[in-house]
Amino acid sequence: MFLKKYLSGDKAESVDERFLKLSHRIPIIDTHNDFPYLLRVQLHNKVNELDFNSHLTSNTDLPKLKEGHVGVQFFSVYIECKDGGDFLYTDFNQINSAVRDTLEQIDVTKRLVAKHFKDMKFVNSSKEAMETYQNEKKIAITLGVEGLHQCDLSLAVVRIYYELGVRYITLTHNCDNPFAMAASSIPYREKDFGLTEYGVECVHEMNRLGMMVDLSHVSYQTMLDVLNVTEAPVIFSHSSVYKLTPHERNVRDDVLLKLKENGGVIQINFCPAFITSGDVDEEGNSIATISDAINHVSYVIDLIGWDHVGFGSDFDGIPGTPRGLEDVSKYPDLVKSIWSKYDATEEQIAKLMGLNTLRVWSECERISEVKKGHKCIEAQWSDRLWEFPTWAKTAMPEIYPGSKQIYDKSTKWIDGDDLIKK
Ligand SMILES: [Zn+2]
Numbered sequence: 001m002f003l004k005k006y007l008s009g010d011k012a013e014s015v016d017e018r019f020l021k022l023s024h025r026i027p028i029i030d031t032h033n034d035f036p037y038l039l040r041v042q043l044h045n046k047v048n049e050l051d052f053n054s055h056l057t058s059n060t061d062l063p064k065l066k067e068g069h070v071g072v073q074f075f076s077v078y079i080e081c082k083d084g085g086d087f088l089y090t091d092f093n094q095i096n097s098a099v100r101d102t103l104e105q106i107d108v109t110k111r112l113v114a115k116h117f118k119d120m121k122f123v124n125s126s127k128e129a130m131e132t133y134q135n136e137k138k139i140a141i142t143l144g145v146e147g148l149h150q151c152d153l154s155l156a157v158v159r160i161y162y163e164l165g166v167r168y169i170t171l172t173h174n175c176d177n178p179f180a181m182a183a184s185s186i187p188y189r190e191k192d193f194g195l196t197e198y199g200v201e202c203v204h205e206m207n208r209l210g211m212m213v214d215l216s217h218v219s220y221q222t223m224l225d226v227l228n229v230t231e232a233p234v235i236f237s238h239s240s241v242y243k244l245t246p247h248e249r250n251v252r253d254d255v256l257l258k259l260k261e262n263g264g265v266i267q268i269n270f271c272p273a274f275i276t277s278g279d280v281d282e283e284g285n286s287i288a289t290i291s292d293a294i295n296h297v298s299y300v301i302d303l304i305g306w307d308h309v310g311f312g313s314d315f316d317g318i319p320g321t322p323r324g325l326e327d328v329s330k331y332p333d334l335v336k337s338i339w340s341k342y343d344a345t346e347e348q349i350a351k352l353m354g355l356n357t358l359r360v361w362s363e364c365e366r367i368s369e370v371k372k373g374h375k376c377i378e379a380q381w382s383d384r385l386w387e388f389p390t391w392a393k394t395a396m397p398e399i400y401p402g403s404k405q406i407y408d409k410s411t412k413w414i415d416g417d418d419l420i421k422k
Pocket residue numbers: 146217238
């Protein structure tokens with residue numbers, strides 16, 4: 001049902017013609033593009049004078065997105081782990097600016113979209129994304145947050161990000177957090193501790209909100225734990241296949257088989273280090289080519305079928321790109337190559353291009369709708385430090401008799417009785 005209304009076709013045409021026709025109805029969806037991070041690092045988010053509708057030297061600009069038939073773009077609003085480069089940092093109460101910085105990335109992305117409103121539109125639902133592409137002929141833009149460190153311990157921040165238009169959160173980046181263990185920590189820890197109790201609460205809250213759970217960057221055990229507890233399909237927003245390239249950022253076969261059961265999707269990452277050995281030629285250029293990306297897509301198709309694979313390029317977040325797949329304009333070459341390789345049906349190609357992602361997104365929305373009216377989850381990280389000046393206890397009214405005593409012992413009161421709030 002989900003597919004039929006979008007499809008029609010004639011098998012006698014060439015792959016080029018069939019792709020052109022299909023791409024008018026079906027958007028290519030990419031779930032991970034880091035262009036907003038370049039805006040932060042290089043322009044300090046001053047984009048008023050940037051013409052995104054011109055030929056830029058980054059992997060991404062508007063002319064290239066149009067040439068690539070990209071119809072729905074998830075921009076990553078990534079902020080680094082505040083760990084000073086130590087993957088094993090554990091001081092999660094450390095004060096940091098991750099939430100402020102993430103808000104700035106959301107702001108700059110929305111401003112960029114608004115500035116180019118004739119070509120792009122910020123969307124809030126899977127339905128709106130499809131309508132924007134098909135009816136308004138614009139590129140639908142939405143957001144992903146790349147790590148729960150960007151929520152600074154708090155489910156309240158997860159909820160507010162959803163209100164601001166974020167539609168997936170990666171559970172970790174390259175650092176552990178109170179919710180889950182990261183893939184990057186595996187070599188440094190004795191044990192892969194996976195998803196924590198608080199992480200389970202977070203997954204349930206994301207399910208309630210309709211926020212897609214992203215398992216790229218998480219440890220192997222975290223992947224398994226999440227697949228056991230999630231009530232909604234999950235995504236790997238930008239990961240490739242472990243069997244072909246044994247890197248902890250990639251996904252093992254047993255997880256792919258569970259992903260199929262879960263109804264989720266893996267979006268293949270084009271980063272040379274995740275699709276080849278990562279070797280470079282004599283000039284220091286990556287030896288990866290578009291064929292390597294095709295091999296990773298094919299592996300997933302052969303193992304778990306056409307319903308669970310798509311694209312999550314990591315463009316503008318990686319130091320090199322494969323030959324033949326240098327930027328966002330090259331998706332048609334990728335799609336057409338896979339089409340020819342398999343002599344695939346239009347329905348299969350439409351799923352790969354974007355319908356798989358839309359299916360997962362809309363299923364998360366449906367589950368959220370079913371949970372409408374459920375109370376939000378008020379769980380908090382058990383080691384969170386609650387710290388207030390003593391006057392806030394002694395001088396302020398009680399909400400009700402005894403309310404001051406509830407968390408008295410687990411609160412750190414800082415002397416300052418003389419600083420009575422006026
Ligand atoms: Zn990443």
